[in-house]
Amino acid sequence: MAEVELAALLRPELEELRPYVPHEPPGISVKLDANEAPPSPSPAIRDAVQRAIAGVTLERYPDPRALRLKEAIARRTGARSDELLVGAGSDELIALVLTAMARPRERAPQPVVLTPTPTFVMYRVSARGHGHKPVEVPLDASWDLDATMMKRAIDMMRPNIVFVASPNNPTGNRVEDERLRDVIGAATGVFTIVDEAYVDYSAEGSVRGWREEYPNLGILRTVSKIGLAALRVGWLEADSALVAELDKVRQPFNLSATSQAAAAAVLEDAWDDVRADVARVVKARGELAAAITAIDGFSVTPSSANFLWVKTPGSAEAIFESLVKDGVLVRSFHSAGGRLGAQLRITVGTDSENDALVSALRRARGVA
Incomplete structure (x- = not known):
């Protein structure tokens, strides 16, 4: 009986x-x-992390303000420390924004979150879990932002928050600047967050410089995709007054002392090694894309991330299952159906992993 009564208290x-x-x-x-980075061949990154963790006082709580980490991020990005909110990866920061910005618009039954689709699934999952209504606008035929439909949705649905991942996950492409500006400019009074989790792999770089022009713009970043996923460190850059409000719903010790120290140390002492690792992945990305495209029936969307969006001949399910039998695991979207039914997302791995993947794809071609 108690179990039934408690279940009745859960969010529908x-x-x-x-x-x-x-x-x-x-x-x-394999x-x-x-979308994890390959292991770094440089000992400098691991050495910086080990030294930093060795210096952590384990019996003390972490710095609740994460001052050293914020200062290290600020030096690398150009942001001010008071414009930064740090968290346990992008996931926590998304949840914090949804928690704080949950007041429904006038005459609206619940707050609305607007995103394109397909995109990072946690926007929708976190929105639902926090009582927001997710509204999704399909990407266009080239997997880019449909600015016209996004603006129409902004006008009709009056969202509190717009999330746009650029480069986008799972499609890997960077949103065209003109389209992104069009959407941000139309979202007056809407907190518009550009999620740049993969921006380190993009030749065009960050759009954080647009914040002077668009005060409603926030930038989401993480170190998870550049070889430091185990640390679970991300940050949101936005207007300092808004950051101060969002900070009110953050748990005081949300980011461990070890993660703070390790991430700060890498940003301070080993960033050149991280950049070298990123450059190696970008080079391998081009080589892997060419090798996959050379296999009859496969095509690859141009990528600005550390993974490839691969169109398969026929259903992706048969290719996926064949790869699994060969010991290679990728992400398949066949269960989503429609145009996603013939799509795989493939992380760029080490040279040997990439070679094993290409060989397995060639063998799988016979089952498509």
């Missing part, structure tokens, strides 16, 4: 959500499904 939105459970089939030796 939870009925349509599922906990995150990674797909981990047995026998996988894991290219999670």
Whole structure:
């Protein structure tokens, strides 16, 4: 009886959500499904992390303001420390924004979050879990932002928040500047967040310089995609007055002392090594894209991230299952159906992993 009574207290939105459970089939030796960076050949990054963690006072709570980390981020990005909110990866920062910006618009039953689709799934999942209504606008035929439909949705739905990932996950492409400006400019009075989790791999770089022109613009960043996923460190850059308000719903010790110290140390002492690792991935990305495109029936969307968006001949499911039998794990979108049914997202791995993938794709071609 008590179990039934407690279940009645749960948000009704939870009925349509599922906990995150990674797909981990047995026998996988090449894991290219999670957009993780390959191991760094440079000892400098690991040495910086080990020295930083060794200096952490374990019996003390972390710095609740993360001052050293914020200063290190500020020096690398050009932001001011008071414009930064740090968290346990982008996921926590998305949740903090949704928690704080949850007041419905006048005559609206609930707050609205607007995103393109397909994109990073946690925008929708976190929105539902926090009582927001997610509204999704399909990307165009080239997987770029449909600015006209996004502006129409802004006008009709009056969202509190707009999320745009650029480069986008899972498609890998960077949003065209003119389209992005069009949407940000139309979103007056809407907190518009450009999620730049993969921007380090983009030749065009960040749009954070646009913040002077668009005060409603926030920039989301992370170190997870550049070889430091284990640290779970991300940051939001936005107007300092808004950051101060968002900070009111942040838990005081949300980011561990070890993560703060390690991330700051890498930003301060080993950033050149991180940049060298990024350059190696970008080079390998081009080589891998060319190798996949050379296989009959496959095509690759131009990528500005550390992964490739691959169109398969026929259903992606058969290719995916064949790769798994060969010990190679990628991300398949066949279960979504429609145009996503023939798409794989493939992380750029080490040279040997990429070679194993290409060989497995060639063998899989016979089952498409």
